[in-house]
Amino acid sequence: MKNSLTQRTINRLTQYHTILRDYAKKDVENITSSQISLLLKIDETQVRKDVKSINCKGKCKVGYNVLELKNIIEEVLDYKVKKRAFVIGAGNLGIALSKYSKFSEFGLEIIGLFDVDKNKIGQKIDGKDIFDLKTLGDKIKESGVEIAILTTPNKVAQEVASYITQCGIKYIWNFAPTILSVDDSVKVWHENLIGSFLQFCAISVK
Amino acid sequence: MKNSLTQRTINRLTQYHTILRDYAKKDVENITSSQISLLLKIDETQVRKDVKSINCKGKCKVGYNVLELKNIIEEVLDYKVKKRAFVIGAGNLGIALSKYSKFSEFGLEIIGLFDVDKNKIGQKIDGKDIFDLKTLGDKIKESGVEIAILTTPNKVAQEVASYITQCGIKYIWNFAPTILSVDDSVKVWHENLIGSFLQFCAISVK
Numbered sequence: 001m002k003n004s005l006t007q008r009t010i011n012r013l014t015q016y017h018t019i020l021r022d023y024a025k026k027d028v029e030n031i032t033s034s035q036i037s038l039l040l041k042i043d044e045t046q047v048r049k050d051v052k053s054i055n056c057k058g059k060c061k062v063g064y065n066v067l068e069l070k071n072i073i074e075e076v077l078d079y080k081v082k083k084r085a086f087v088i089g090a091g092n093l094g095i096a097l098s099k100y101s102k103f104s105e106f107g108l109e110i111i112g113l114f115d116v117d118k119n120k121i122g123q124k125i126d127g128k129d130i131f132d133l134k135t136l137g138d139k140i141k142e143s144g145v146e147i148a149i150l151t152t153p154n155k156v157a158q159e160v161a162s163y164i165t166q167c168g169i170k171y172i173w174n175f176a177p178t179i180l181s182v183d184d185s186v187k188v189w190h191e192n193l194i195g196s197f198l199q200f201c202a203i204s205v206k
Numbered sequence: 207m208k209n210s211l212t213q214r215t216i217n218r219l220t221q222y223h224t225i226l227r228d229y230a231k232k233d234v235e236n237i238t239s240s241q242i243s244l245l246l247k248i249d250e251t252q253v254r255k256d257v258k259s260i261n262c263k264g265k266c267k268v269g270y271n272v273l274e275l276k277n278i279i280e281e282v283l284d285y286k287v288k289k290r291a292f293v294i295g296a297g298n299l300g301i302a303l304s305k306y307s308k309f310s311e312f313g314l315e316i317i318g319l320f321d322v323d324k325n326k327i328g329q330k331i332d333g334k335d336i337f338d339l340k341t342l343g344d345k346i347k348e349s350g351v352e353i354a355i356l357t358t359p360n361k362v363a364q365e366v367a368s369y370i371t372q373c374g375i376k377y378i379w380n381f382a383p384t385i386l387s388v389d390d391s392v393k394v395w396h397e398n399l400i401g402s403f404l405q406f407c408a409i410s411v412k
Contacts, residue, residue, distance in 0.1 A: 092302035200395035
């Protein structure tokens with residue numbers, strides 16, 4: 001199912017989910033497409049189309065059941081499938097991502113950070129250890145973790161990417177603004193804050 | 207032009223640009239769609255289609271001129287239009303974004319950070335001052351900045367959003383995982399690291 005959804009639809013569904021979570025906390029039973037569209041400043045027909053595309057049905061004049069729609073989104077987007085990852089690079093971005101509470105809520109569990117800086121190794125971030133990057137191979141064997149979130153400085157990103165894939169990392173979520181060259185068996189998602197920002201500019205800045 | 211491009215196309219164009227920048231630095235004159243597609247592990251016809259959509263023409267067996275394609279992408283995506291912004295919240299994420307070198311390269315200039323923490327106010331991040339959030343209104347009047355990058359903790363994001371729009375902020379790039387309710391005249395781009403991550407999972411994790 002998820003594979004058939006576009007990135008923009010997935011983005012909107014996660015935003016609906018954020019609203020539904022807030023409504024659920026306040027014990028609100030139903031929500032209308034109009035309420036969602038007003039909060040997100042998007043077209044109401046878009047909301048209806050998205051919700052219909054994941055097979056959730058609303059009732060006329062009542063709207064959608066908050067918990068039902070929330071659960072369907074969680075199932076469609078695999079929120080409940082645990083995805084364990086290491087953060088490579090305990091700089092500001094690596095630390096920020098390790099503390100980002102919403103990740104764990106949605107199935108992503110960061111179970112440790114790695115760095116080469118002796119002043120950082122041994123410290124803890126939100127209860128997660130910062131390990132010596134040299135020990136990554138052993139930690140992968142112990143834990144079975146195959147996902148790395150790469151947040152190193154740009155100039156060492158390629159070297160580190162080659163190293164961590166040799167250690168056994170199979171999936172890289174790359175925050176360094178460079179295109180990584182890795183073995184064909186390794187999957188890379190190039191995070192693109194610039195792309196997102198340019199999209200924002202398209203709607204905003206003259 | 208940019209408004210007619212999809213978010214995924216914009217994302218790919220920024221990735222092509224990253225490659226082109228590297229090639230330009232190495233004084234390589236031409237690049238083929240095949241070379242780009244191999245580096246990004248995407249379909250070659252997709253690359254050709256994207257490049258054609260921005261009216262850049264390649265030569266048979268030679269490929270695209272690196273500088274020409276790079277310039278066209280920069281024009282299409284308004285890289286050269288200066289976009290000045292304040293970062294609201296000098297935590298790890300705010301600091302990471304303030305240091306993110308690629309932003310300035312692409313037209314985004316972060317000219318200061320704001321926080322309420324007295325221990326942070328007065329410090330500098332990469333030459334940028336951390337100001338007292340109380341002074342935001344004055345700083346907006348002095349500078350004319352209308353874009354805010356919001357990186358506060360989630361629980362105060364709404365309160366801060368209301369305050370900064372009262373001060374004169376017109377565009378918010380929101381990194382807090384919450385949906386902000388603001389005046390209709392204010393534009394908000396909800397950054398969605400979760401959406402991006404789920405997209406990554408769709409291609410990777412079983």
